[in-house]
Amino acid sequence: xxxxxxxATLKTQVYDYLKESIxxxxxxxxxxxxxxxxxxxxxxxxxxxxxAIRMLEKDGxxxxxxxxxxxxxxxxxxxxxxxxxxxxxxxxLAAFYAAERRTQEQIELIRINLLQIGKILETNDIKKxxxxxxxxxxxxxxxSANPFLVSMISHLRGVNSFxxxxxxxxxxxxxxxxxxxxQQIFQAIVHQEPEKARQLMxxxxxxxxxxxxxxxxxxxxx
Amino acid sequence: xxxxxxxATLKTQVYDYLKESIxxxxxxxxxxxxxxxxxxxxxxxxxxxxxAIRMLEKDGxxxxxxxxxxxxxxxxxxxxxxxxxxxxxxxxLAAFYAAERRTQEQIELIRINLLQIGKILETNDIKKxxxxxxxxxxxxxxxSANPFLVSMISHLRGVNSFxxxxxxxxxxxxxxxxxxxxQQIFQAIVHQEPEKARQLMxxxxxxxxxxxxxxxxxxxxx
DNA sequence: TAGAGATAAATTGTATACAGTCGACGAAAT
DNA sequence: ATTTCGTCGACTGTATACAATTTATCTCTA
Numbered sequence: 391x392x393x394x395x396x397x398a399t400l401k402t403q404v405y406d407y408l409k410e411s412i413x414x415x416x417x418x419x420x421x422x423x424x425x426x427x428x429x430x431x432x433x434x435x436x437x438x439x440x441x442a443i444r445m446l447e448k449d450g451x452x453x454x455x456x457x458x459x460x461x462x463x464x465x466x467x468x469x470x471x472x473x474x475x476x477x478x479x480x481x482x483l484a485a486f487y488a489a490e491r492r493t494q495e496q497i498e499l500i501r502i503n504l505l506q507i508g509k510i511l512e513t514n515d516i517k518k519x520x521x522x523x524x525x526x527x528x529x530x531x532x533x534s535a536n537p538f539l540v541s542m543i544s545h546l547r548g549v550n551s552f553x554x555x556x557x558x559x560x561x562x563x564x565x566x567x568x569x570x571x572x573q574q575i576f577q578a579i580v581h582q583e584p585e586k587a588r589q590l591m592x593x594x595x596x597x598x599x600x601x602x603x604x605x606x607x608x609x610x611x612x
Numbered sequence: 613x614x615x616x617x618x619x620a621t622l623k624t625q626v627y628d629y630l631k632e633s634i635x636x637x638x639x640x641x642x643x644x645x646x647x648x649x650x651x652x653x654x655x656x657x658x659x660x661x662x663x664a665i666r667m668l669e670k671d672g673x674x675x676x677x678x679x680x681x682x683x684x685x686x687x688x689x690x691x692x693x694x695x696x697x698x699x700x701x702x703x704x705l706a707a708f709y710a711a712e713r714r715t716q717e718q719i720e721l722i723r724i725n726l727l728q729i730g731k732i733l734e735t736n737d738i739k740k741x742x743x744x745x746x747x748x749x750x751x752x753x754x755x756s757a758n759p760f761l762v763s764m765i766s767h768l769r770g771v772n773s774f775x776x777x778x779x780x781x782x783x784x785x786x787x788x789x790x791x792x793x794x795q796q797i798f799q800a801i802v803h804q805e806p807e808k809a810r811q812l813m814x815x816x817x818x819x820x821x822x823x824x825x826x827x828x829x830x831x832x833x834x
Numbered sequence: 835t836a837g838a839g840a841t842a843a844a845t846t847g848t849a850t851a852c853a854g855t856c857g858a859c860g861a862a863a864t
Numbered sequence: 865a866t867t868t869c870g871t872c873g874a875c876t877g878t879a880t881a882c883a884a885t886t887t888a889t890c891t892c893t894a
Contacts, residue, residue: 399877401666426845435879437659440846441666444623448670450763457886458621458846472758475709476702483701536694538771541672542764549760621847648875657849662876679856680876 401438404428405445412451412462413551419464423452450549465552467606473550474599478592480543481527485575485591488533489584496533500576503529507569519565526572530579530591564601568594623660626650627667634673634684635773641686645674672771687774689828695772696821700814702765703749707797707813710755711806718755722798725751729791741787748794752801752813786823790816 408428411417423443425436432439443460446452452460465473488496507522524547531543571594578587630650633639645665647658654661665682668674674682687695710718729744746769753765793816800809 401877424845436846437662437878437880440659440663444663444666445670448667450760459886469759472760475705475758476760476764479701479705480698483697487697536697537691538672538694538698538768542698542767545764546760623847646875658876659848659850681856 399438400434401441404432404434404438405442407432408442408446409449409451409548412446413548417462419462419552422459422461450545463549463552465549469549470602470606473546474595474602477543477546477550478595478599480539480546481531481595482588482592484531484534484536484539484543485579486534486584486588487536487539488530489579489582489587491535492533492579492582496529497580499529500526500579504572504576507572511565511569523568523572530575533579567597571597621660622656623663623667626654626656626660627664629654630664630668631671631673631770634668635770639684641684641774644681644683671767685771685774687771691771692824692828695768696817696824699765699768699772700817700821702761702768703753703817704810704814706753706756706758706761706765707801708756708806708810709758709761710752711801711804711809713757714755714801714804718751719802721751722748722801726791726794726798729794733787733791745790745794752797755801789819793819 408417408423417423425439425443428434428439429436443452447454447460451463453463454460503522503526507519507526510518510522527547528544531540534540571590575587575590575594578590630639630645639645647661647665650656650661651658665674669676669682673685675685676682725744725748729741729748732740732744749769750766753762756762793812797809797812797816800812
């Protein structure tokens, strides 16, 4: 383990900053990024900025149009459908391997996470509940101990976060329901029941998807 | 559809060149890339090279070590195992959606591809057989009409190609077997039987995996 | 007024210069 | 001989300058 943190390079910092901005909504879908503007804003030359942009492009968060300009992606309903078609297979797969390979520490991490969610629920702090939920999923994914799976799912979840800010997670009923799912998935992982973990996770993601489709069709009626 | 090809920028050309070199083996696993060297070799400044490197890094083909230098990834047997754990779920998923969504043109593409393989087989040109096989898979993946699936699988297949150059595909029995699988998968897609296509593809990839594991364990004994 | 060119402004693409960092090599000290 | 510092060379990181393109603006014409 490295004790002294490696000095972060500018390109890394710019990358993190832009990614955060996109996911948190500071940069809106469809918005164009101007290298010079970012350069002024962050007091950094264009070189590291351009490298960060190339990375975000590969992450699927930025889109280059034919004439070189880059814009924040604008996921369509169709995109979300495609996203879920992937998530609904891959996260259960991660749960499967997590059940096989999880370490004792990882079990503890999840246990603590679940306890936290319980407490946070009482405070009604939606943002924190959401973060804790994301944390639950990420811990399981990383417990799958498959780097490809980890990277692909985090890619999906990155794009996914465009809608995560929306109302879905604020639906109290949905949260209760999710909590219950999480508990069950946790048990399957603790007891090393891969197939069960997979199926529970699949049902969980599917219910998330249905929830999303309901809300998005409702918002289109408005 | 854009008729006139967008003038390729240098960063794109460098990216393509390096990617090709890595996949084709001109750049060997573990080999370090020196920006200045590439710059001289291609007569291009370091700026576009650096951008290309950032992209290849995200593709999982290059690895940055802690002190900044980049090297070509050296996939371990474990990596291939992880790779297959993903492929064995995702390519069948692609076959599933391909069976649902394939267009008439795509069916024709696959049909032609299968005919070609038949002819090429007689000539014993291993390289061409291999290319045609890759083509078969790629057509199906793109027929799934899910951009996330397409991008993730092509990512996997990119890394996968490190071993594709090996003997596996040169095993004549394996080729015959693969041909048979391909025919069946094609039929399922033509008749729009998603679940059947999925299962056939799964069996197909699994047999590929078993083949690979056999060969790799054999080569370790040598 | 709409449209076609012609300019100018904005923005990206590429090259180059220079600063900072890491590692190898070697000399001095023990 | 081994260790410890320097020092030098090789690279990478970042800034800046300039070229090439694209986009906006303006003017002229029909």
